[in-house]
Amino acid sequence: MAYLLKHPDDYTSALHRSEELKTLAEPYLTMRSQIPSGMELSADYEERRRHILHSFSATQTEWEDWHWQMKHRVTDVDTLAQLLPLEASELDVIAKTAQNYRWAVSPYYLSLIDSTNPLDPIRLQALPSLPELDDNFGEDDPMGEALTSPAPCITRRYPDRLIINVTNMCAMYCRHCQRRRNIGETDRHEPKNQLKSALEYIRNNPEIRDVLITGGDALLLSDQTLNWLLAELHAIPHVEIKRIGTRVPVTLPMRITDELVHILANYPPIYINTQYNHPKEVTLASKKAIDRLITAGVVMGNQAVLLKGINNEPHVMKKLNQELLKIRVRPYYIFHAKNVKGTRHFVPRIQDGLAIMDQLRGQTSGLAIPTYILNAPKGGGKTPLLPQYLLHLKGNRAILRTWEGKIVDYTTP
Numbered sequence: 001m002a003y004l005l006k007h008p009d010d011y012t013s014a015l016h017r018s019e020e021l022k023t024l025a026e027p028y029l030t031m032r033s034q035i036p037s038g039m040e041l042s043a044d045y046e047e048r049r050r051h052i053l054h055s056f057s058a059t060q061t062e063w064e065d066w067h068w069q070m071k072h073r074v075t076d077v078d079t080l081a082q083l084l085p086l087e088a089s090e091l092d093v094i095a096k097t098a099q100n101y102r103w104a105v106s107p108y109y110l111s112l113i114d115s116t117n118p119l120d121p122i123r124l125q126a127l128p129s130l131p132e133l134d135d136n137f138g139e140d141d142p143m144g145e146a147l148t149s150p151a152p153c154i155t156r157r158y159p160d161r162l163i164i165n166v167t168n169m170c171a172m173y174c175r176h177c178q179r180r181r182n183i184g185e186t187d188r189h190e191p192k193n194q195l196k197s198a199l200e201y202i203r204n205n206p207e208i209r210d211v212l213i214t215g216g217d218a219l220l221l222s223d224q225t226l227n228w229l230l231a232e233l234h235a236i237p238h239v240e241i242k243r244i245g246t247r248v249p250v251t252l253p254m255r256i257t258d259e260l261v262h263i264l265a266n267y268p269p270i271y272i273n274t275q276y277n278h279p280k281e282v283t284l285a286s287k288k289a290i291d292r293l294i295t296a297g298v299v300m301g302n303q304a305v306l307l308k309g310i311n312n313e314p315h316v317m318k319k320l321n322q323e324l325l326k327i328r329v330r331p332y333y334i335f336h337a338k339n340v341k342g343t344r345h346f347v348p349r350i351q352d353g354l355a356i357m358d359q360l361r362g363q364t365s366g367l368a369i370p371t372y373i374l375n376a377p378k379g380g381g382k383t384p385l386l387p388q389y390l391l392h393l394k395g396n397r398a399i400l401r402t403w404e405g406k407i408v409d410y411t412t413p
C-alpha cells in the first residue's frame with residue numbers, strides 16, 4: 001500500500017493546483033449572484049402577483065387552476081395596462097406588432113415579468129416588440145416541415161422516430177417561436193380522426209420505436225384525449241418509448257395536476273422535454289410541477305433555445321443548467337435559433353453558442369452540458385456543433401486541446 005503514502009511534495013503541488021482551480025471558479029461565482037433566478041425572485045414579485053390576482057378579482061384557488069389561467073391569458077393591451085405598469089409608448093409598440101402576430105401570455109408567466117426592466121428575459125419572450133415586423137429576414141418554414149409529412153399530423157425526418165403534432169395551442173405564444181407558421185389565428189386541437197390516421201401510420205411502420213407528441217404544446221390537450229392517445233401508443237408493440245414536448249412546466253405549471261400525473265404514470269416509459277431558456281423561469285411553482293411529473297416516473301429533459309439578449313452568454317447558460325439539475329431536469333439540447341420570419345432580433349451568432357459550450361465543458365458538471373444543435377436548412381436535420389478539441393488526427397497520432405486549452409499529444413498503439 002506504499003502508493004497511499006504521499007510524499008509531502010505531492011500535497012504541495014496538489015494544493016497549488018487546487019488554488020489554481022479555485023481561481024478558475026471565481027469569475028462565475030462573482031457573476032452568478034447578479035443573474036436573476038426564479039428561486040430568488042425580487043421582493044416586489046409577490047406584490048405584482050397579488051396585483052394581477054386582484055385586477056382579475058380572482059382567488060388563489062383560481063390562480064392554481066390551469067383552466068382559469070388559460071381563460072385569462074392576456075391578449076390585449078388594455079388588460080395588460082391594468083396588470084403591469086408599462087409606458088403608453090410600450091403599449092403602442094405591442095398593439096402595433098399584434099396587428100401582424102398574435103400574442104397571449106398566461107397570468108402566471110406574466111407575473112414573472114420585471115416591468116421596470118425593458119430587457120427582462122421573461123418580458124422579451126412574452127411581449128411583442130417592433131423588430132418582429134422586420135420583414136426582410138427569414139422564412140415561415142425554414143425546416144421544410146411541410147414536406148416531411150407522410151400522414152396527417154406526422155413529421156418524419158429520421159429512420160426510427162417521428163413527431164405527432166396534436167395541437168397548435170400554447171399557454172403563451174413565445175416571441176421567438178420556431179414554429180410560428182403553425183400558430184394560426186385560432187386555437188385548434190387536431191380532430192380525433194386525424195390522430196387516428198397518424199396512429200394507423202405508426203402501426204403500419206414497425207421501425208418507428210420512438211414517438212414524440214408535440215404541437216404547439218402537447219399538454220394542452222384534455223386529460224381525456226391524452227389518456228386515449230397514450231393508451232393507443234402504449235398498445236403498439238414496436239413503440240418502445242413515448243415522448244412529450246411541452247412548455248407548460250415553464251409557462252403554466254398548474255397544468256401538472258394530480259389527474260394528469262395519474263394518467264402519465266400508466267404508460268411508461270415517458271420522456272418529457274420542456275423549454276426553460278433562463279434561470280428566472282426556474283421558480284418554486286415550476287419545481288413543484290417537475291416534482292409531480294417525476295413521481296409519475298417521467299424522465300425530464302430541457303431543450304433551450306439560444307436567444308440573443310436572453311441567454312447567449314456563458315454564465316447565464318451555466319446558471320440555467322445548474323438550476324435545472326437542482327430540480328432534476330437534465331439539459332438535453334441547446335438549439336441555435338432558426339431563421340424564422342419575425343425573430344431576427346433573437347438570432348445569435350454561432351460563435352456565441354460555441355463560446356458557451358467551451359465554457360461549460362470542464363468548468364461544470366458534465367450533467368449540466370447539453371448538446372448544441374443547429375438545424376440544417378431545408379430539413380437537413382439536427383446537426384451538433386462543438387468547439388474544436390481534436391486539432392489534428394493522422395494515423396495513430398492525435399493532437400488534442402484540453403478543456404483548459406492545453407495542447408497535448410496522444411498516440412494510439
Ligand SMILES: *Cc1c(COP(=O)(O)O)cnc(C)c1O
Nearest residue numbers: 155156157158161162163212382
Ligand atoms: C427533433 C426531432 C425528433 C427528435 O430528435 P432527437 O434528436 O431524437 O431528440 C424527431 N423527429 C423530428 C421530425 C424532429 O424534428
Ligand code: SF4
Nearest residue numbers: 170173174177216247
Ligand atoms: S411553447 Fe413552443 S410551440 Fe408554443 S409558442 Fe412557445 S416555442 Fe412556440
